[in-house]
Amino acid sequence: xxxxxxxxxxxxxxxxxxxxxxxxxxxxxxxxxxxxxxxxxxxxxxxxxxxxxxxxxxxxxxxxxxxxxxxxxxxxxxxxxxxxxxxxxxxxxxxxxxxxxxxxxxxxxxxxxxxxxxxxxxxxxxxxxxxxxxxxxxxxxxxxxxxxxxxxxxxxxxxxxxxxxxxxxxxxxxxxxxxxxxxxxxxxxxxxxxxxxxxxxxxxxxxxxxxxxxxxxxxxxxxxxxxxxxxxxxxxxxxxxxxxxxxxxxxxxxxxxxxxxxxxxxxxxxxxxxxxxxxxxxxxxxxxxxxxxxxxxxxxxxxxx
Amino acid sequence: xxxxxxxxxxxxxxxxxxxxxxxxxxxxxxxxxxxxxxxxxxxxxxxxxxxxxxxxxxxxxxxxxxxxxxxxxxxxxxxxxxxxxxxxxxxxxxxxxxxxxxxxxxxxxxxxxxxxxxxxxxxxxxxxxxxxxxxxxxxxxxxxxxxxxxxxxxxxxxxxxxxxxxxxxxxxxxxxxxxxxxxxxxxxxxxxxxxxxxxxxxxxxxxxxxxxxxxxxxxxxxxxxxxxxxxxxxxxxxxxxxxxxxxxxxxxxxxxxxxxxxxxxxxxxxxxxxxxxxxxxxxxxxxxxxxxxxxxxxxxxxxxx
Numbered sequence: 001x002x003x004x005x006x007x008x009x010x011x012x013x014x015x016x017x018x019x020x021x022x023x024x025x026x027x028x029x030x031x032x033x034x035x036x037x038x039x040x041x042x043x044x045x046x047x048x049x050x051x052x053x054x055x056x057x058x059x060x061x062x063x064x065x066x067x068x069x070x071x072x073x074x075x076x077x078x079x080x081x082x083x084x085x086x087x088x089x090x091x092x093x094x095x096x097x098x099x100x101x102x103x104x105x106x107x108x109x110x111x112x113x114x115x116x117x118x119x120x121x122x123x124x125x126x127x128x129x130x131x132x133x134x135x136x137x138x139x140x141x142x143x144x145x146x147x148x149x150x151x152x153x154x155x156x157x158x159x160x161x162x163x164x165x166x167x168x169x170x171x172x173x174x175x176x177x178x179x180x181x182x183x184x185x186x187x188x189x190x191x192x193x194x195x196x197x198x199x200x201x202x203x204x205x206x207x208x209x210x211x212x213x214x215x216x217x218x219x220x221x222x223x224x225x226x227x228x229x230x231x232x233x234x235x236x237x238x239x240x241x242x243x244x245x246x247x248x249x250x251x252x253x254x255x256x257x258x259x260x261x262x263x264x265x266x267x268x269x270x271x272x273x274x275x276x277x278x279x280x281x282x283x284x285x286x287x288x289x290x291x292x293x294x295x296x297x298x299x300x301x302x303x304x305x
Numbered sequence: 306x307x308x309x310x311x312x313x314x315x316x317x318x319x320x321x322x323x324x325x326x327x328x329x330x331x332x333x334x335x336x337x338x339x340x341x342x343x344x345x346x347x348x349x350x351x352x353x354x355x356x357x358x359x360x361x362x363x364x365x366x367x368x369x370x371x372x373x374x375x376x377x378x379x380x381x382x383x384x385x386x387x388x389x390x391x392x393x394x395x396x397x398x399x400x401x402x403x404x405x406x407x408x409x410x411x412x413x414x415x416x417x418x419x420x421x422x423x424x425x426x427x428x429x430x431x432x433x434x435x436x437x438x439x440x441x442x443x444x445x446x447x448x449x450x451x452x453x454x455x456x457x458x459x460x461x462x463x464x465x466x467x468x469x470x471x472x473x474x475x476x477x478x479x480x481x482x483x484x485x486x487x488x489x490x491x492x493x494x495x496x497x498x499x500x501x502x503x504x505x506x507x508x509x510x511x512x513x514x515x516x517x518x519x520x521x522x523x524x525x526x527x528x529x530x531x532x533x534x535x536x537x538x539x540x541x542x543x544x545x546x547x548x549x550x551x552x553x554x555x556x557x558x559x560x561x562x563x564x565x566x567x568x569x570x571x572x573x574x575x576x577x578x579x580x581x582x583x584x585x586x587x588x589x590x591x592x593x594x595x596x597x598x599x600x601x602x603x604x605x606x607x608x609x610x
Contacts, residue, residue: 119528119531120528121532121533123525124525124528124529124533125528126527126531126532154490170521170524170528172485172489172490172491172520172523172524175489175490176485176489176523179484179488179489180477180484183488184477184481185480211516212516212517212551212554212555212557214551214555215477215478215548215555215556216474216476216552216556218476218481219430220429223425223429223430223475224429226431227426227429230429243520246519246520247521250517250518250519251520252517
């Protein structure tokens with residue numbers, strides 16, 4: 001690979017979320033020339049700090065001789081971000097270019113685009129970032145008809161048909177797991193790593209078949225550790241199983257009888273795969289970063305047209 | 306009231322929890338002579354710091370001429386506390402004096418007792434502190450036969466019959482509310498104070514009748530704030546209603562068809578009262594601090610015998 005200062009990208013792809021900034025130097029025909037990450041997430045920046053934070057990671061790639069398009073997705077387009085990219089409303093094709101926002105920049109070497117998120121009025125719901133991964137999926141499978149599960153801090157279930165997002169639903173499952181396993185009294189009984197697949201699947205079943213009982217199961221992860229030496233790894237898998245199981249129960253209309261794909265990072269995608277598999281489903285897994293990049297690339301093609 | 310240094314209590318009552326230390330100077334016949342609180346909770350102290358933390362709040366009350374009994378309940382009796390008071394096992398009469406633990410003290414003016422908690426082997430569960438409030442209830446109503454709900458960070462539902470704790474169940478409801486309303490993405494949409502009784506009761510009903518759907522309702526508190534201007538006070542009441550409603554659904558076997566009392570602080574007791582009342586129940590409310598003191602007093606009587 002060339003040194004960063006020798007790279008001359010045709011355009012730059014950016015995934016700018018709450019806690020991270022990821023950038024890719026791309027050739028005009030879609031080859032990744034270089035890749036960098038930074039912890040300058042949107043939540044840590046005020047309005048006038050975004051351009052500087054971006055230039056710190058991409059300036060080596062820029063040329064005085066031209067304007068390099070920079071195409072971004074994620075929370076950078078929220079009201080608290082750099083420039084607000086208005087939401088599209090379901091049903092809609094993800095990344096409609098009419099809705100791209102452009103940030104005012106001081107540096108003449110870049111033009112900074114942000115793709116629109118998607119909102120749903122009833123039931124109220126919003127996404128920023130996932131629409132790009134769905135655009136990536138549709139770029140690879142234009143005829144996809146089914147459901148995408150995008151597990152993470154805020155897991156999304158998205159019904160897709162005829163190239164459009166039809167409706168979707170968001171679950172706090174990842175954030176709940178993180179808070180309960182690291183901030184609640186359960187943290188004393190839960191391993192930060194490790195797993196127990198049997199316990200996970202059992203907890204999934206418990207939560208799907210008796211969701212009303214789960215509120216009473218959470219504290220048992222602490223009690224059983226005190227009384228009957230529940231292992232921290234098993235407790236971790238059971239907590240995850242209870243929470244994902246509750247989500248699967250609530251999202252049943254999304255996956256039951258549908259073609260399902262999972263777009264996420266490897267570990268969490270595997271957990272959702274196992275959970276759905278135990279219910280008799282065999283979803284196809286896609287890598288989240290690849291789908292993000294495929295989606296931003298499809299956005300760039302629309303800009304270039 | 307006399308100055309602290311002029312008070313000569315017959316004994317001292319202590320409620321020593323994870324985050325607080327409350328002490329009462331008591332006359333031999335049960336009159337409160339003085340009361341102090343400190344933030345020297347058990348979680349902030351190492352083993353050899355407990356005696357000093359206690360003496361800082363009670364030393365003015367002590368006499369060189371006698372040994373003053375100090376009777377304590379709460380997490381101070383846990384393995385991580387000052388001295389471990391072994392659990393009693395259900396079914397059992399709360400505060401059996403055979404199980405009182407005595408801490409080794411350097412100061413000859415005090416003898417420090419800790420009352421035992423209660424554990425249940427199956428389903429695994431534990432309590433430390435609530436058994437004292439139940440002893441307080443039984444001191445006032447020796448023939449109580451029914452269920453005590455003790456709402457708080459970790460809400461307990463306790464079946465009481467013939468003077469004994471028969472079985473009980475713990476719910477993380479209070480801690481979940483605190484984490485979700487102040488640490489999760491929902492914090493942007495949730496008021497720290499304020500209330501909406503109609504929204505609370507609606508959310509209770511939703512959670513009791515369709516517990517499987519609640520996992521999908523939590524994020525809506527954020528989405529509706531962004532899209533349809535949900536008020537932060539209504540969001541607060543709805544979050545509380547969802548979580549308490551899930552608990553009521555899981556604890557249904559405890560309250561349905563039973564005489565129920567609520568032992569708690571005023572605000573949270575009122576919420577549980579409203580929730581149960583909306584289901585057609587009219588529980589009796591008792592003040593948590595009064596019940597704690599009544600329970601510790603009954604423990605002191607057993608020591609003195």
